[in-house]
Amino acid sequence: xxxxxxxxxxxxxxxxxxxxxxxxxxxxxxxxxxxxxxxxxxxxxxxxxxxxxxxxxxxxxxxxxxxxxxxxxxxxxxxxxxxxxxxxxxxxxxxxxxxxxxxxxxxxxxxxxxxxxxxxxxxxxxxxxxxxxxxxxxxxxxxxxxxxxxxxxxxxxxxxxxxxxxxxxxxxxxxxxxxxxxxxxxxxx
Amino acid sequence: xxxxxxxxxxxxxxxxxxxxxxxxxxxxxxxxxxxxxxxxxxxxxxxxxxxxxxxxxxxxxxxxxxxxxxxxxxxxxxxxxxxxxxxxxxxxxxxxxxxxxxxxxxxxxxxxxxxxxxxxxxxxxxxxxxxxxxxxxxxxxxxxxxxxxxxxxxxxxxxxxxxxxxxxxxxxxxxxxxxxxxxxxxxxxxxxxxxxxxxxxxxxxxxxxxxxxxxxxxxxxxxxxxxxxxxxxxxxxxxxxxxxxxxxxxxxxxxxxxxxxxxxxxxxxxxxxxxxxxxxx
Numbered sequence: 001x002x003x004x005x006x007x008x009x010x011x012x013x014x015x016x017x018x019x020x021x022x023x024x025x026x027x028x029x030x031x032x033x034x035x036x037x038x039x040x041x042x043x044x045x046x047x048x049x050x051x052x053x054x055x056x057x058x059x060x061x062x063x064x065x066x067x068x069x070x071x072x073x074x075x076x077x078x079x080x081x082x083x084x085x086x087x088x089x090x091x092x093x094x095x096x097x098x099x100x101x102x103x104x105x106x107x108x109x110x111x112x113x114x115x116x117x118x119x120x121x122x123x124x125x126x127x128x129x130x131x132x133x134x135x136x137x138x139x140x141x142x143x144x145x146x147x148x149x150x151x152x153x154x155x156x157x158x159x160x161x162x163x164x165x166x167x168x169x170x171x172x173x174x175x176x177x178x179x180x181x182x183x184x185x186x187x188x189x
Numbered sequence: 190x191x192x193x194x195x196x197x198x199x200x201x202x203x204x205x206x207x208x209x210x211x212x213x214x215x216x217x218x219x220x221x222x223x224x225x226x227x228x229x230x231x232x233x234x235x236x237x238x239x240x241x242x243x244x245x246x247x248x249x250x251x252x253x254x255x256x257x258x259x260x261x262x263x264x265x266x267x268x269x270x271x272x273x274x275x276x277x278x279x280x281x282x283x284x285x286x287x288x289x290x291x292x293x294x295x296x297x298x299x300x301x302x303x304x305x306x307x308x309x310x311x312x313x314x315x316x317x318x319x320x321x322x323x324x325x326x327x328x329x330x331x332x333x334x335x336x337x338x339x340x341x342x343x344x345x346x347x348x349x350x351x352x353x354x355x356x357x358x359x360x361x362x363x364x365x366x367x368x369x370x371x372x373x374x375x376x377x378x379x380x381x382x383x384x385x386x387x388x389x390x391x392x393x394x395x396x397x398x399x400x401x402x403x404x405x406x407x408x409x410x411x412x413x414x415x416x417x418x419x420x421x422x423x424x425x426x427x428x429x430x431x432x433x434x435x436x437x438x439x440x441x442x443x444x445x446x447x448x449x450x451x452x453x454x455x456x457x458x459x460x461x462x463x464x465x466x467x468x469x470x
Contacts, residue, residue, distance in 0.1 A: 018266065020259045027252055032244035040242035052247040053255050060259055071236065078239040107240055120240075127240040145203040148237050152200050170199035179232050186237055 008073035016063045023060050029116075030074060031056065034081045041085040041147050051088070055081040082146075089149035123186060130180035138173030139165055198224060202231040229299075347428040351388040354379045362465050371395055371461040374425075378466070380437045387437045388427040394421045394461065397447065403461070404452045407433055409441040418452040429449060440466055 005013075015023035034055050038048035058080050059066075060081070066076050131139055137159075144150045144158065152170070156163045197214045199205050217226050251312040295311030318322060354360055360379050380387035394403065406413040414434075421427045431437060445462035446453075449451055 015288060018263055020256065020263060023259060024256060025250070027255065031247050031252070033239065033242075035240040035247040036245040037239045039245045045248065048245075049248045053251045053258075056253060056255050057238045057258060059264065071232065075236045077233075078236070082239065117370045121236070124240045127237045130237070133243055142203065142238075145233075147242070149205055151205055151207060152196075152315055165198075167196040169195075171205070174199050174231055174234050176435070177237075178231060181233055181237050186233070 009068060011075045012063065012066060012073055013059060023056065026059065026073075027056050030077055033074070034077060037078060037081055038085055041082070041149065042088060046131075047088055051081055051084045052132045054084055061076075063073060086149045126181060126184040130177055131185070133180050134173055134176055138176065141169040142173045142177065145170065194208070195224070198227060199231075202228060202235060202422060204235075226239055242392065251331055266314055277326060282390065289319045346427060347430055350381060351390060351428060354381070354388050357381065363443070363464065365389070365391065365443060365462055365464045367462050370459050374462055376462070377439075378430075378431075378443060381434045382438065384438075387431045387433075387468055389443075390427075391421065391429070391445075391462070392424070392426045394425040394445075396423060396425060396429065397423055398448050401458075402445055402450050403427075404446050404448040404456070405429065405431070406444040406446065407431075407437065407440040408444055408455060409440050413444065413456055414456070415452060416438075419449065 006022075006027070008029075011022045011026050011029075015026065028091040031052055033046055035052050041044065042048050042051070055077060059077060066073065070076075111163045131142075134142070140159065141155055145152070148157065152163060152166050159166070161169075167177045193213065197206060197210055201211065202212050211381055216412035218228065227287065240441035306452050308328045355362075361382060363378040363380070365374075365376035365378055366372075373396060374391065374395075375393050376389060378387055378389045388407070397403065397420065402418040404418045405416040407416045408414070416431055417429065419424065419427050419429055433440070442465045443461060444460055444464075446456040448456070449458075
């Protein structure tokens with residue numbers, strides 16, 4: 001019996017035994033997070049849907065490649081989705097400057113128990129707050145790289161600053177973001 | 190850390206190095222524990238960043254297609270490939286996991302067109318083959334008709350010669366009769382006096398099976414002389430022109446025997462006609 005209070009690790013063990021219901025439950029739990037990331041990166045619902053489906057398909061078909069000692073399941077899932085989005089951007093399947101489609105923000109955390117749901121909301125607030133505290137030019141570089149998949153050369157061209165400045169802003173931005181997250185109690189998985 | 194490659198660190202963490210840069214950087218990481226530690230520390234950021242995006246519901250069909258894919262995958266794991274039905278294996282070959290049916294539909298349409306073209310081509314080949322066969326049959330029939338015409342012309346010539354011989358003054362006539370083996374057989378021999386040629390008209394002979402012929406013998410004393418082989422038509426009739434080495438009327442008798450195809454040196458089979466060439470007949 002799959003229940004909301006089964007941990008991610010327990011769900012993964014069930015998925016490894018080819019339990020489709022466990023995957024369905026994991027999908028309910030995290031598909032909106034993955035879709036949110038894909039929408040932010042691609043700005044295209046059809047492409048984002050494709051990323052969501054492929055991400056969870058890889059969770060199902062490449063269960064063996066998940067290593068619990070290297071991070072949480074959600075981090076692994078986000079990593080898969082992020083790479084898929086980067087690949088799509090690189091293949092020029094989507095334009096670099098997307099017109100953001102209307103999004104339906106998911107306030108209901110399906111598949112999460114109350115504690116997980118609260119934790120998810122807190123973590124989002126911590127990240128939002130930490131990002132807001134970054135100097136805008138550093139935040140811009142991080143966003144362009146992480147969410148738009150731009151290379152450092154493309155960022156330099158888009159922002160009109162020297163490549164060396166882009167390197168500095170990225171490095172400083174990451175370091176400050178890490179410090180800000182730690183200060184807010186965001187825990188590494 | 191090396192100055193230049195160190196600049197790639199944040200973009201490696203953010204996942205936006207080019208393929209070549211990433212390969213180069215990962216090789217560098219293998220030899221640089223300080224850089225590895227920095228990357229490890231930054232995983233806190235890469236873990237956090239996806240949460241900067243709002244949650245958005247995926248389209249309802251995504252889950253449906255995913256779960257169909259999962260069920261299909263589970264079934265495939267349970268069933269060995271060789272036990273899958275032919276149609277199912279074909280379907281898995283052409284239908285992508287994502288469920289987009291445009292490509293499969295195009296593949297199926299192309300297959301249908303290819304099969305239809307092949308069927309049409311085969312139909313045309315069969316039609317051409319049938320026409321060729323018909324032409325061959327008609328040519329054979331034409332050759333057969335030509336042979337028939339030749340036979341009829343030859344027969345006509347024979348009969349004209351017979352008529353000429355019969356109507357010629359001084360022609361001698363000899364009645365020919367069958368033996369007990371074919372008592373219904375009869376005929377008439379027409380020869381001019383002292384002539385080495387003559388005409389023999391026969392009827393009532395039984396048509397022979399393939400492989401056997403009638404052979405005519407002119408007999409002088411006890412010595413039979415082969416005078417040719419012949420067959421009869423469906424009515425048992427034959428009209429023959431004889432050519433002998435001496436005057437036909439000088440022979441004592443005429444006989445017909447059944448011989449193997451090609452004839453024999455001496456009579457070997459049934460003698461179905463034997464008649465003396467009596468001047469008094």
